[in-house]
Amino acid sequence: MSPVSPRRLVLWLPAATAFFINGAMYGAWATQVPLAKLRLGADDAAFGQLLLFMGLGAISAMAASGRLILRFGAGRLIAISFAVFLVSLLALVVLSERLPFAAALFLFGASGGMMDVAMNAFAAETEARIGLPVMSSIHGMWSVGGLASAGLGGLLFLFLPGPGQALAICAILFLLFLSIRRPLRAAGPAAATVGARTWHLPGLIWAVAALAFLCFSAEGSVRDWSAIYLGTALAAPLGKAAWGYAAYSACMGAGRLSGDWIRHRVRETSVMLGCGVLAAAGFALAASTTVYPIAIAGFALVGIGLSNIVPIFVSVAGRSRSPAAAISIVVTLGYAGYLISPPALGALAGATSLAVMFAAVGSVALFVSVAFVVISSRRR
Numbered sequence: 001m002s003p004v005s006p007r008r009l010v011l012w013l014p015a016a017t018a019f020f021i022n023g024a025m026y027g028a029w030a031t032q033v034p035l036a037k038l039r040l041g042a043d044d045a046a047f048g049q050l051l052l053f054m055g056l057g058a059i060s061a062m063a064a065s066g067r068l069i070l071r072f073g074a075g076r077l078i079a080i081s082f083a084v085f086l087v088s089l090l091a092l093v094v095l096s097e098r099l100p101f102a103a104a105l106f107l108f109g110a111s112g113g114m115m116d117v118a119m120n121a122f123a124a125e126t127e128a129r130i131g132l133p134v135m136s137s138i139h140g141m142w143s144v145g146g147l148a149s150a151g152l153g154g155l156l157f158l159f160l161p162g163p164g165q166a167l168a169i170c171a172i173l174f175l176l177f178l179s180i181r182r183p184l185r186a187a188g189p190a191a192a193t194v195g196a197r198t199w200h201l202p203g204l205i206w207a208v209a210a211l212a213f214l215c216f217s218a219e220g221s222v223r224d225w226s227a228i229y230l231g232t233a234l235a236a237p238l239g240k241a242a243w244g245y246a247a248y249s250a251c252m253g254a255g256r257l258s259g260d261w262i263r264h265r266v267r268e269t270s271v272m273l274g275c276g277v278l279a280a281a282g283f284a285l286a287a288s289t290t291v292y293p294i295a296i297a298g299f300a301l302v303g304i305g306l307s308n309i310v311p312i313f314v315s316v317a318g319r320s321r322s323p324a325a326a327i328s329i330v331v332t333l334g335y336a337g338y339l340i341s342p343p344a345l346g347a348l349a350g351a352t353s354l355a356v357m358f359a360a361v362g363s364v365a366l367f368v369s370v371a372f373v374v375i376s377s378r379r380r
Contacts, residue, residue, distance in 0.1 A: 008130050008132070011126055011129050011130050012126060012130060012134060012137070012138065013180075014122075014126075014180040014183040014184060015119065015122050015123045015126040015138050016137070016138050016141040017141070017176065017177075017179065017180045018078055018115075018119045018122065018180065018184070019119055019123070019138055019139060019141040019142040019145065020141040020142065020144055020145035020148075020176075021082065021145060021173050021176060021177055022082075022085075022112065022115055022116060022119060022142060022145065023141070023142035023143055023144065023145030023146040023149075023249070024145035024146065024148055024149035024169070024173055025085055025086075025089060025112065025145075025149070025173065026112065026146055026223060027145060027146035027147065027148065027149035027150040027153065027245065027246075027249060028089060028149045028150075028153055028166060028169045028170070029089060029092070029108070029223075030146070030150055030153075030223050030224075030226070030227060030242065030245040031149070031150055031153035031154060031157070031165070031227070031242040031245075032092065032093050032153075032162060032165075032166060033224060033227050033228060034227050034228055034231050034238060034241055035093070035162045035238070036092060036093070036101070037228065039095075039096045040096065040098055040101060042098070043350065044228070044346050044349045044350045044354070045346050045347055045349070045350035046346075047346060048343045048344075048345060048346015048347060048349070048350070049343050049346065050098065050101065050102055050105060051105065051224055051343070051346070052343045053102040053103070053105040053106045053109065054105045054106070054108055054109035055109060055335075055336070055340070055341070056106060056109065057105065057106035057107060057108065057109030057110035057111075057113065058109040058110060058112060058113030058335045059113065059332070059335065059336050060110060061081075061109075061110035061111070061113045061114040062113045062114065062116070062117050062331070062332045062335055063332065064114075065077070065113070065114050065117035065118060065328075065332075066117070066328050068114070069117070069118055069121050074118045074119075074121040074122040074125070074184075075118075075122060075183070075184030075185055075186065076184070076185070077114065077115075077118040078115055078118045078119060078122065078184055079177075079181070079184060079185075080114075081111045081112070081114040081115035081118065082111070082115055082177055083111075084107060084110070084111035085108065085111040085112055085115060086170050086173070086174065087107075088104050088105075088107040088108040088111060089108060089166060089170060090163075090166060090167065090170060091104040091107075092104045092105065092108060093162050093163045093165075093166040094163050113335050116331065116335065117328065117331055117332065120314070120327060120331050121327075122184075123135060123138045123139075124327060126138070133260055133263070133264075133315070134260060135260075135311050135314055135315060136256045136257070136259030136260045136263065136308060136311040137256065137257050137259070137260055139256050139259075139310065139311050139314075140252075140253050140254075140255075140256030140257040140259065140307075141253070142253075142256075143249045143250070143252035143253030143256055143303070143307070144249070144253040144257075145249075146245065146246075146248075146249035146252075146253075147246055147249035147250040147253055149169055149173075150242050150243075150245045150246040150249060151242075151243075151246045152169065153165055153169060153242060154239045154240070154242040154243060154246065155239070156168055156169070157238055157239045157242075158239065202320065202321075204316075204320075204375065205316075205317060205320055205326045205329065205330065206329075207371075207375050208313050208316050208317065208330055208372070208375075209313075209329050209330045209332075209333040209334065210333065211313065211368045211371055211372055212310060212313045212330050212331075212333055212334035212337070213333050213334055213336050213337045213340075214337060214364050214365075214367070214368050215306065215309050215310060215313070215334065215337070215365070215368050216310070216334040216335055216336075216337030216341075217337035217340065217341035217345075217361070217364065218279065218283075218302075218306060218337075218361050218362075218364055218365045218368075219306055219310075219337075220337060220341045220345075221341060221345055221357070221358065221361045222244070222245060222248050222299060222302060222303075223245060224341075224345075225345065225349070225354060225357070225358075226244035226245050226248065226286075226299055227241040227242050227244060227245060228241075228354065229244070229286075229295075229354040229355070229358065230243075230244045230292065230295060230296075232354070233290070233353070233354055233355060234290060234291075234292050234295055236292055240292070243296060244286075244295065244296055244299045245299070247296045247297075247299050247300040247303065248299040248300060248302055248303040249303060250300070250303065251300040251301070251302075251303030251304045251307070252303035252304070252306060252307045253303075253307075254303075254304070254307075255303065255304045255307025255308055256307045256308060256311060259307060259308040259311055262308070263308070263312075263315075268312060268315075268376070269372070269373045269376050269377070271308055271312065272308075272309065272312055272369045272372050272373060272376075273369050273370070273373050274369075275304075275305050275306065275307065275308055275309050275369055276305065276309075276365055276366045276367075276368060276369020276370060277305070277366065277369070278301055278302075278304050278305030279301075279302050279304075279305025279306050279309075279362065279365035279366070279369075280305070280362040280363065280365050280366035281301055281305070281362075282298045282299065282300070282301030282302035282303075282304070282305055282362070283298065283302055283358050283359060283361055283362025283365065284298070284359060284362050285297065285298030285301060286298030286299050286302070286358055287355040287356070287357075287358040287359040287362070288355070288359075302362075302365075305365065306365065309368065309369070310334065312372075313330050313334070314327055314330060314331070316330075317329075317330045345357050345361070348360060
């Protein structure tokens with residue numbers, strides 16, 4: 001965010017904090033994944049099928065989020081969805097039966113997805129009020145949140161059992177949320193910029209939304225499978241297994257926090273192509289090694305590579321004739337990647353290995369960047 005002023009910082013902070021909290025919730029879940037898989041007694045393929053319910057919940061809720069934001073306001077919807085988000089995470093860390101666990105995953109995905117759409121509506125309003133492009137830095141706080149909770153979660157495992165670790169993180173995030181309750185409450189229907197006429201959008205937006213679908217699938221692979229991969233293929237202990245996602249989140253956050261500065265100086269297509277190459281190289285590095293520090297470096301490189309792809313997609317949507325509707329469809333179809341990727345990636349890992357799965361995801365990341373460059377060049 002540049003240049004910085006006290007007024008702009010005051011406007012930026014509530015949206016950035018909401019993104020931080022949302023990312024931290026997913027980071028807390030990432031540290032709990034190996035324990036949940038062990039508690040349920042599920043193999044990679046079966047656990048991937050369970051993760052399908054998270055995607056189903058997200059898409060179901062996001063499909064209704066636009067109308068709910070228009071009715072209640074983005075700030076109020078953020079508050080409601082965050083409350084469900086907390087409760088469902090706490091349920092996920094204690095349930096040991098697959099059916100109740102699947103129901104909790106559905107609620108976790110639904111509340112997280114609804115909060116995400118509301119946050120993006122709130123962020124779009126924030127950017128308009130600031131008058132500068134700040135979407136990358138706001139999105140960057142999501143990654144910082146993931147880093148903070150994944151790192152803290154790994155350390156807390158040294159002192160607390162799984163449920164205690166999750167309860168401690170949820171308590172911290174609840175207190176943090178209280179600090180932005182007032183500005184969120186002030187964001188009434190005026191902040192609800194998500195439109196409903198998505199079916200009349202131009203082909204470019206639908207193409208970008210399809211690429212967002214693939215990009216979110218790549219991001220989800222790190223969130224859901226990195227700790228399992230490090231804990232099984234590389235035999236990392238529970239605390240260290242979570243550091244793959246932590247390194248990924250740290251580098252993604254750094255890339256996004258510097259993304260506004262970079263995009264002011266480098267062509268958008270060049271940034272996109274560089275991101276795809278770095279992400280593919282990171283996935284290949286993590287998949288091809290048996291050395292723990294090298295695998296961590298690979299996931300860190302993935303974080304750098306994927307960092308500015310989604311913010312660029314959101315910016316492209318924001319430049320359309322119907323920016324609110326375009327942003328809505330890009331975010332919603334992007335999250336649909338979470339619906340398809342868990343069972344597909346789990347099946348691929350079950351048929352081959354997690355290393356092969358990550359290598360395949362790297363190829364997808366490279367395709368996303370190249371396809372965007374081709375589409376952009378044809379629009380000129």
